[in-house]
Amino acid sequence: MADTVGTEGIKVIKAPRFRQLKKGETRKHIINVLVRNELGVLARIATLIAGKGYNIEGLSVGETHEKGVSRMTIEVIGDDIVIDQVVKQLRKLIDTLKVRDLTDIPHVERELVLVKVHTPTSRARDEILRIVEIFRGKVVDVSQETYTIEITGDEEKINAFVELLKPFGIKELARTGKIAMRREMFIEENVQE
Amino acid sequence: MSRKGADIVIETLKEEGVEVIFGLPGGAIMEVYDALYRDGSILHVLARHEQGAGHMAEGYAKVTGKVGVAMTTSGPGATNIVTPIADAYMDSVPLVVITGQVPTHLIGNDAFQEVDIVGITRPVTKHNFLVRAIEELPLLIREAFYIAGTGRPGPVLVDIPKDITQQLSEVGIPSEDKVKAALPGYKPHVEGNIQQIKKAAKLIMEAKKPVLYVGGGAVNSEAQEELIQLAEMMRIPVTTTTQGKGAFPENHPLALRMLGMHGTYYANMAVYNADLLIAVGARFDDRVTGKIEEFAPDAKIIHIDIDPASISKNITVDVPIVGDVKIVLGKLINELKRKGAKILHPEDRQKWIEQIEKWKKMYPLTYKNSKEVIKPQYVIEQIYEATGGDAIITVGVGQHQMWAAMYYKYSFPRQFLNSGGLGTMGFGLPAAIGAKIGRPDKEVFCIDGDGSFIMTMQEIVTAVQYKIPVKVAIVNNAYLGMVRQWQELFYDSRYSEVDLSLQPDFVKLAESMGAVGFRAEKPKEVREILEEAMKIDDKPVIMDFVVDREENVLPMVPAGKSYREMILEDGKKADAETMYLVG
Numbered sequence: 001m002a003d004t005v006g007t008e009g010i011k012v013i014k015a016p017r018f019r020q021l022k023k024g025e026t027r028k029h030i031i032n033v034l035v036r037n038e039l040g041v042l043a044r045i046a047t048l049i050a051g052k053g054y055n056i057e058g059l060s061v062g063e064t065h066e067k068g069v070s071r072m073t074i075e076v077i078g079d080d081i082v083i084d085q086v087v088k089q090l091r092k093l094i095d096t097l098k099v100r101d102l103t104d105i106p107h108v109e110r111e112l113v114l115v116k117v118h119t120p121t122s123r124a125r126d127e128i129l130r131i132v133e134i135f136r137g138k139v140v141d142v143s144q145e146t147y148t149i150e151i152t153g154d155e156e157k158i159n160a161f162v163e164l165l166k167p168f169g170i171k172e173l174a175r176t177g178k179i180a181m182r183r184e185m186f187i188e189e190n191v192q193e
Numbered sequence: 194m195s196r197k198g199a200d201i202v203i204e205t206l207k208e209e210g211v212e213v214i215f216g217l218p219g220g221a222i223m224e225v226y227d228a229l230y231r232d233g234s235i236l237h238v239l240a241r242h243e244q245g246a247g248h249m250a251e252g253y254a255k256v257t258g259k260v261g262v263a264m265t266t267s268g269p270g271a272t273n274i275v276t277p278i279a280d281a282y283m284d285s286v287p288l289v290v291i292t293g294q295v296p297t298h299l300i301g302n303d304a305f306q307e308v309d310i311v312g313i314t315r316p317v318t319k320h321n322f323l324v325r326a327i328e329e330l331p332l333l334i335r336e337a338f339y340i341a342g343t344g345r346p347g348p349v350l351v352d353i354p355k356d357i358t359q360q361l362s363e364v365g366i367p368s369e370d371k372v373k374a375a376l377p378g379y380k381p382h383v384e385g386n387i388q389q390i391k392k393a394a395k396l397i398m399e400a401k402k403p404v405l406y407v408g409g410g411a412v413n414s415e416a417q418e419e420l421i422q423l424a425e426m427m428r429i430p431v432t433t434t435t436q437g438k439g440a441f442p443e444n445h446p447l448a449l450r451m452l453g454m455h456g457t458y459y460a461n462m463a464v465y466n467a468d469l470l471i472a473v474g475a476r477f478d479d480r481v482t483g484k485i486e487e488f489a490p491d492a493k494i495i496h497i498d499i500d501p502a503s504i505s506k507n508i509t510v511d512v513p514i515v516g517d518v519k520i521v522l523g524k525l526i527n528e529l530k531r532k533g534a535k536i537l538h539p540e541d542r543q544k545w546i547e548q549i550e551k552w553k554k555m556y557p558l559t560y561k562n563s564k565e566v567i568k569p570q571y572v573i574e575q576i577y578e579a580t581g582g583d584a585i586i587t588v589g590v591g592q593h594q595m596w597a598a599m600y601y602k603y604s605f606p607r608q609f610l611n612s613g614g615l616g617t618m619g620f621g622l623p624a625a626i627g628a629k630i631g632r633p634d635k636e637v638f639c640i641d642g643d644g645s646f647i648m649t650m651q652e653i654v655t656a657v658q659y660k661i662p663v664k665v666a667i668v669n670n671a672y673l674g675m676v677r678q679w680q681e682l683f684y685d686s687r688y689s690e691v692d693l694s695l696q697p698d699f700v701k702l703a704e705s706m707g708a709v710g711f712r713a714e715k716p717k718e719v720r721e722i723l724e725e726a727m728k729i730d731d732k733p734v735i736m737d738f739v740v741d742r743e744e745n746v747l748p749m750v751p752a753g754k755s756y757r758e759m760i761l762e763d764g765k766k767a768d769a770e771t772m773y774l775v776g
């Protein structure tokens with residue numbers, strides 16, 4: 001067939017450089033979304049993320065100082081490229097005012113956790129209290145057999161705390177989901193000569 | 194002045210300049226139909242099925258560029274229109290769909306004819322609303338029109354509970370400024386970043402083997418002039434998708450026509466060998482790219498699109514430009530002119546154009562005609578000739594859709610209406626009715642498959658009622674032809690559930706509905722009945738073209754395969770070697 005195609009004069013050279021689709025890294029992203037608090041806005045956002053086949057790992061929502069405007073913090077594990085797509089599509093939603101992937105920019109994050117832990121012996125109670133103190137937690141409820149402890153912090157701190165309590169037996173645990181905010185940059189003052 | 198919610202709906206629609214509504218009434222929307230009746234100034238087209246109403250609104254919107262309006266009752270009325278809504282979403286068609294809902298106090302109670310249509314359509318609308326108070330009714334309707342018609346267009350649904358249509362209110366119709374102020378999160382990006390445009394201009398001047406790849410975004414933004422200017426000034430061949438057809442005239446010497454799965458050999462070869470691909474209002478759909486890793490493997494890519502989320506979605510691009518296609522192309526042309534619009538490698542560009550001419554001669558679109566049986570491609574060619582290439586064509590989905598895309602040459606935007614994204618069989622006839630209402634000055638042909646036609650054929654009655662003289666040409670192979678073709682090619686000809694040889698007598702069917710019916714069984718009859726049909730201007734005509742049953746649509750790039758694996762007319766595979774042409 002090569003002789004019927006009229007390619008005289010044109011050299012058949014190398015095989016093509018196939019277009020490579022970049023594969024992103026899969027990791028946890030933390031996305032901040034400022035939304036108008038309209039009917040169904042949460043469902044819209046959840047539908048969009050689920051539509052990409054991703055599970056929402058953490059979610060917190062609450063009204064900001066502006067009436068009718070809420071801040072959502074969403075944690076989702078996914079491919080960097082697909083998350084970039086999710087962010088663009090979130091921006092397209094009519095009710096979103098601002099969408100930002102905080103994962104790679106300096107930010108503050110906090111989560112509040114309530115843990116109900118067994119206190120079988122008085123030694124255990126003492127030890128737990130010491131841990132709570134070190135982690136700047138607070139015992140907010142006490143019964144004969146349990147402490148309920150409140151602690152806030154970033155993911156690392158909370159995970160470490162929970163690990164330390166596990167040997168005593170955790171009865172219940174509740175997390176609020178992270179809230180997060182971008183850190184303000186310090187702007188170095190320009191000294192004019 | 195105090196008036197009912199229903200009257201506010203009609204008042205707001207009039208404020209938006211709505212001239213026609215496609216719909217079908219029922220319990221939850223009766224107040225609005227009563228207001229429509231009392232007002233009497235908006236044409237309402239009573240479809241025979243809500244799906245028909247939705248596609249009619251799409252057809253109207255696609256030919257006029259205006260927002261199409263459809264209206265249904267709650268429950269089944271609303272679910273029946275979900276398909277056209279999804280269709281409009283995929284193909285970026287501006288639509289406002291108004292649905293009745295059960296009264297507010299019954300919502301969530303599984304009331305009679307209640308469905309959560311806002312929930313159901315959330316993933317297939319650009320936005321949707323449930324109206325919760327009569328005071329917000331006019332604002333939400335106006336927001337719906339604004340959202341549907343601006344930026345990347347799309348469908349917006351407004352669900353109105355019956356009690357709100359019955360309440361009285363003095364609320365006024367808000368101004369456009371109020372509407373924009375009520376949508377602080379919605380600011381369609383239009384201008385295009387000038388630095389990116391400069392980069393694009395540089396690439397275009399440097400390119401040796403550029404190709405313009407044009408999609409529906411170019412049609413939506415009315416960019417035909419700019420496209421022709423850019424292509425001619427910089428000598429760039431142009432390929433268009435099914436949605437982009439007519440944005441660049443297909444009889445232009447630089448036209449490569451359609452690319453992708455059923456694209457021309459020369460369009461696919463050009464894209465495969467290009468060193469620069471300029472995507473304009475197109476979205477790198479998998480039917481276009483085939484195996485994405487091997488799509489335009491040697492090309493740098495410039496992507497102009499109004500939707501930031503379309504960019505780098507399916508493919509990574511080198512120069513993304515977010516903005517309205519017409520505006521960005523205008524700026525790009527100015528930038529090129531500022532630099533003297535120089536082609537830096539004129540000899541290579543010349544060779545490139547010549548190479549493409551060779552490809553065009555080597556494998557033009559052809560088929561083997563016959564004197565005995567009607568070839569489907571022949572029917573399309575005859576329609577092209579009989580209409581002087583000037584008709585608006587709508588199609589269903591299947592082989593006939595591809596033949597209509599290949600063998601009719603489109604020369605103006607909004608001329609070819611097809612369900613490109615969702616691929617909805619049954620789109621053709623209702624879309625043709627909507628199109629004829631939008632463009633009564635044009636001949637409108639629906640080129641349909643026998644399978645597709647049956648899915649919405651009840652709308653012939655609608656066309657008869659409103660004296661809408663659409664011409665339906667059924668390319669009748671008595672098969673679900675496209676599925677049969679895939680079974681032949683990829684499933685060893687095991688024809689599973691595709692035989693439609695038990696079918697109505699389409700001529701009698703037409704007559705029973707008050708339309709005119711013709712049948713052609715021999716090639717020489719094709720032109721005769723076309724001429725007869727075109728004399729009729731007060732009712733629809735159905736032409737039953739009994740065609741060669743097992744004709745295939747070729748060339749074809751099998752799904753998910755590279756352009757190198759294109760199957761050509763004669764059944765041969767494109768020789769991979771011919772694809773590695775590096776100038």
Ligand SMILES: Cc1ncc(C[n+]2csc(CCOP(=O)(O)OP(=O)(O)O)c2C)c(N)n1
Binds near residue numbers: 589594643645
């Ligand atoms: C609503 C719907 N159902 C099923 C399909 C799958 N499908 C794609 S093409 C096709 C066959 C179409 O047959 P026909 O309309 O007769 O056209 P032909 O291919 O024979 O020209 C089918 C069933 C579809 N696209 N849409």
